[in-house]
Amino acid sequence: MPDTHSGSSFLLGPWLELHDVVAKHPHLRRLLFDPVTGLPTAPLLFPRIESLLEERGEISLLCLNVMKYSKIEEIYGWEVFDEVMREVAASLERITGFELRDSDIVAELMISGNALVVLLSPPRTTAGMDREALDELARRIERRVRDDLETVLEPAIFPKFGCYVGATTARRDGNVRLERLVHMALEDALADSEKRECSDGECRKRRLEEILAAGAIRTLVHPIYRLSDLSIIGYEALSRGPEASEFERPDKLFKVAYDADLVLQLERLCRSRAFEAAASLPEGRLLFVNIEPEAVADPELRDIMLGTLGESEEAEPSRVVFEITERTAVEDFAAFRATLEYLRTLGFRIAIDDGGAGYGSMQCIAEVRPDWLKIDISLIRDVDTDEVRRALVGTLVTFAERTGVKLIAEGIERADQLAVLRELGVEFGQGFLFCRPQLPYPADEDVTPAF
Helix, strand or coil: CCCCCCHHHHHHHHHHHHHHHHHHCCHHHHHHECCCCCCEEHHHHHHHHHHHHHHHCEEEEEEEEEECHHHHHHHHCHHHHHHHHHHHHHHHHHCECCCECCCCEEEECCCCCCEEEEECCCCCCCCCCCHHHHHHHHHHHHHHHHHHHHHHCCCCCHHHCEEEEEEEEEECCCCCCHHHHHHHHHHHHHHHHHHHHHHHHHHHHHHHHHHHHHCCCEEEEEEEEECCCCEEEEEEEEEECCCCCCCCCHHHHHHHHHHCCCHHHHHHHHHHHHHHHHCCCCCCCEEEEEECHHHCCCCCHHHHHHHHHCCCCCCCHHHEEEEECCCCCCCCHHHHHHHHHHHHHCCCEEEEEEECCCHHHHHHHHHHCCCEEEECHHHHCCCCCCHHHHHHHHHHHHHHHHHCCEEEECCCCCHHHHHHHHHHCCCEECCCCCCCCECCCCCHHHHCCCC
16 A cells, blocks of 8 residues: 655644643653653654554554663763763664655654664555565664764763664554554564674674684783873783674673673683783883773782783783773772772782773772873863863873872874873873884884874
C-alpha cells in the first residue's frame, strides 16, 4: 500500500491541540518533553502510531541505546552525560534526510533517559517493512552515529560508552490495547540493541583473549620535555595492540578488557612490556607507566616490578613513575592510598593523569597527593585562545607551586600553546608538536625539536 500521508499530516491536529494545552499549563512541558535534548517523549508518538496501525496494520521503530552511560556519570557527573545525550540527539538530526527520512519521528524513551526512539515512516514501495532491510537500516544508523560522535565528543569520554541500535516491527492486534502493544515493541527494540552489544562483546572478548595468550602487546614511548629548554626528562610508556587492528588503540583495548572482565590480565601484560623496555632506559631519564586504579592492588604488581627492574641497574624504582589513569573511578580511597604509600616506600613515584577533567580527577588529586600531575588535554587544547582554560591552567600552576607537585601539560600541538604554557609557568609537557610516539628509545637529536 503506498504511503499517501506524511508524518506531519498525521500529527498536525494532535500537535496543535497539544500546543494549546501546554500553553495553558506550562508545567506539562516538563513531563512530556525531555529538558536535555528538547525532544518529545515516547507517549507523544501515540497519535502517529495509532494512525499507522489503523491504515497499514504495523509500525516499525528503532531504539538507539546508549550503553554504559553510568560510567560517564560516575566519573564526570550528570552534566557531562547530558551533553553526551544532546550530541546523540544532534547526530540523529544531522543524518535526517540521509539514513533517516524527514517524515521519521525521533523521541526520547523517557525524561533524562539513555535511549532514543525513532518511529519510522512507512516504506514507499512495499506493503510492510522487510526485516532484513530494517536491520540494515539500524546498522547504518548505528555506524553513522558512532562515527559522528567520535568527532564531536572529548577523546577521553567517547570510549566510555557504546551506541547500539535495535529494531522491531509491531503489528495490530485487536486483543491488545495500544499502550501495551507500544510498550512491548519498545521492549523488543531495546532487547535487540542489548543483544547486539552482547554479540559484539563476545567477539571482541575472544579476540582480546587471543592477544593476551600471544602476548601481542607492544610498547612505544613518548618523550616528556622541560618546556624552558626542551630537554628530555623522561618518557611515557604507551601500550599498543597488534598493528592495523581495532585493538591497536589503547582506549579500545581497555574498554573491551573492562567489559570482558580481563583488565587485570591486560594490565599485567602491558606493565610487563613497559618494565622490559625500562631495562634500557637512558641514563638520568624517568619512565612513566600507566596503571589502572583497579590494578594498584594487584598482588602480582610487586613481583612483576621488582623482578623485571632488578635485571637492570639503570631502571631503579626511583626512576619509575606510576601514572594513575581515570578510566574507572576509585571506590575505596583508604585502601587505594595505603597501596600507593607502599609503592612509595619502595621508591616509586605517583602521577595522576587527566588532571582537571571532571570531579573524579580532582577528588583523586586531593586524596592521593601525587608527586606529578598531568594537565588534561581538554584544558591544553585551546589554552592559547580561551581565557577560561588559561585561567584554569594558571590555577593548577599555583596549586602545584604551593604543594610541590610537578605539572606536565598533555597534548601540546601548536607553538602558540607552548608559548602560553611557558608564560603561565608550566614546567613540563609532551605532545605531537614535539614528536609522535616512538619505539624505545629514540636518540635525543631525533625527537628534540629545533625551536
